[in-house]
Amino acid sequence: MKSVLSRVRSGPRDRGSAAIEAAIIVPCLLMFLCLAIAGGRLATSGAKIDAAAEDAAREASIHRTAAAAQDAASTAAAESLDDQGLKCASRNVNINASGLNVPVGQVATVTVTVTCTVNLSDLLLPGAPGARTLESTATSVVDQYRQRDN
Template sequence: MTSWRGRGQERDRGSASVEVILIVPVLLAFLALLTLTGRSYAAGLAADALAHGAARSASLYLDPGEARIAAECAVAESVGTWGRACQDPTVTIQHTFTAGGRAVRADVTCISQRDDLPVLGLGERRTISGHATSVLDVHREQER
């Protein structure tokens, strides 16, 4: 005659394997989603930082052509620090008028690569935009 305790152990045999098989895909999907969220946040930071650098560099020049060149150079110098978060940036410069005077607005658009996260099925690339405005420094023009 077997005891009640022995019969329960036979029913639980193999249940740990089933639990692991069920929980591992959920954990992997959660980690992939967490990685995607972090990468999207970093891409947004990269686009905003590049736009800020472009606007600040462009604000040092009074001539719109020189301002555009300075903004493009600033973005080209610092885009490598962001890796896959912001690739192939394009810069658009606009001269505007604000309550504080003349200003330069920089818009940076770049591509965020996420081809190493195919689990989520959201596509390999995402376009990210960043915007920044800097007041035009009319008292100082940077020399080349």
């Protein structure tokens, strides 16, 4: 009995087990690390979309007409996304400019929603299939004492 236990504890069969454990564990750790990086890149892209929506809402709120506000919001969102290095496969900017029609002296807001479809190959690894649609909405207050066109 004693010789069998001593072989189990320190026998010649234990020499290759570290290599086998490493061969199993290292790929799992690398996959987990890649998933963490991918999640971080997606979260960062979400923050970039948020910033673009805020820029677009602020820009829209300083214009007097809905048409000018729409043009300004689209331009501001595009410039913000370009400045931050986020490439959209498709981009859409929707604006609710009903606050521009409120009479002077009343508080009003302009709301802008920016939608951007990003190819995962741009965010994760080159060649990664698929796309992710990111959306953010921001609201900006219209100056209540500024002249408005009706």
